[in-house]
Amino acid sequence: MAYAPTKSSFTTIPVIDIGPLRTNGVQQVAQAMCEASADAGFFYITGHGIPQESIDATLRAAREFFALPPERKSDVAVNARHRGYIGVGGAKMESATRSDLKESFVYGLEVPEDDPDVRAGGRLTGPNQWPSDMPTFSASVYGLFEQMAKCARSVLAALAVGLDLPADFFHDYFTKPLARGSIIHYPPQPADLGAEQFGVGPHTDYGFLTLLWQDSVGGLEVLNREGDWVAAPPIPGTFVVNVGDLLARWSNDRFTSTQHRVVNRTGKERYSIPLFFDPNFDTVIDPRNANLPADEQPRYEPVLAGHHVLDRFNESFKYRDGATSAAHAGSAPAALGCEGGRL
Known part of the structure; x- marks a missing residue:
């Protein structure tokens, strides 16, 4: 192993400069990333190369969109491919007593209608839908999405090196990733909503790797x-x-998927821009494929990445009430369950 995993009761989130990934400092960055991923499961990155202008343009687009009247935002209501507008009350974490106090606009990898995965249906892929009367919106938002996805690939390459795997180990699993971006608006949270109201309730992220810009x-x-x-x-x-969750499973819990939440106590509105960077739908998440030490037994059964994400979506998003995944029928190898579990 290139690092010794530690699991402390962290009190701060580490900051890691990933600029050396573009030169000759991969090992040093990989070590720091893997230590943070094992301990907190969270870290900040600097030196990422994403221009502030791209973030500012997306934030301007977000403010303009969320200022629209409800009926205009509903013109691009979220569809079965998980692309479009989700209003306040449209998402609730599994253990929460109340829906999240947020609204969001979700987009993902642009995949044309004639793509086989799109024609198959039920695989969270396809073309995006954009507000028709905001001509610069898609260019700003999708431009930042692509830059964040490129950064996520660099992070994954470093994590692979830290696991004593080739730097390109994850490449073939992300040729058509279930990558989703979101611009999120948290309205001011009135104090009288009480302790059980969250911007986002306590949860772990469903997929592989998340990048987040926050205001x-x-x-x-x-x-x-x-x-x-x-x-x-x-x-x-x-x-x-x-x-x-999927990266934690694949690493056999060498990395930690940590519960987190958003509590907006400021009385101000808040904006954030996450990227959820998940593998191709049919990727088999199996810790046996991630360079397990010889004396370490796998803790998890294999699971299809797409099935895992779909199952969690069906639990968390109101628009998917009663939804079932057509992809669950016949697309998984017989040895795989729809969700998988610990061994």
């Missing part, structure tokens, strides 16, 4: 092993990176 308002909190919520405050010029 200066703050509110992101991460749960440590002592049960304390650790603030992940905004740091200018950074993105927050965190491990998702």
Whole structure:
């Protein structure tokens, strides 16, 4: 192993400069990333190369879109491919008592209608839908999406090196990724809504790797092993990176998928821009393929990435009430369950 995993009760989130990934500092960055991924499951990155102008353009587009009247936003209501507008009350984390106090616009990898995966249906892929009367919206939002996806690939390459795998190990699993971006607006949260109201309720991320830009308002909190919520405050010029459930499974829990939440106590509106970077739908997530030490037994059964994400979507998003995945019928190898579980 290139690193010794530690699992402490962290009290801060580390900051890692990934600029050396573009030169000759891969090993040093990989070591730092893997240590943070094992401990907190979260870290900030600087030196990512994403221009502030791209973030600013997307934030302007977000403010313009969310200021539209409800009927205009509903013109691009979220569809079965998980692309479009989700209003306040449209998402609730599994253990939450109330829906999240947020609205969002979701987009993903642009895939044409004649693509076989799109024609098959039920695989969370296809063309995006964009507001028809906002001519610069798609260019700004999708441009940042592509830049964040490129950055996510660099992060995955470093994590692979840290696991003593080839730097390009993850490449073939992300040729048509289930990559989803979102611009999220958190309205001011009235104090009288009580302690059980969250911008986003406590949860772990469903997929593989998340990159997050957050504005200066703050509110992101991460749960440590002592049960304390650790603030992940905004740091200018950074993105927050965190491990998702699928990456934790694939690493056999060498990496940690950590519960986190958003609590907007400021009385101000908040904006964030996450990228959820997940593998191709048919990727088999199996810790046996991730360079397990000889004396370590796999903790999880194999699972299809697309099935795992679909199952979690069906639990969390109101628009999918009663939804079933056509992809579950016959597309998985016989040895795989729809969700999989611990061994």
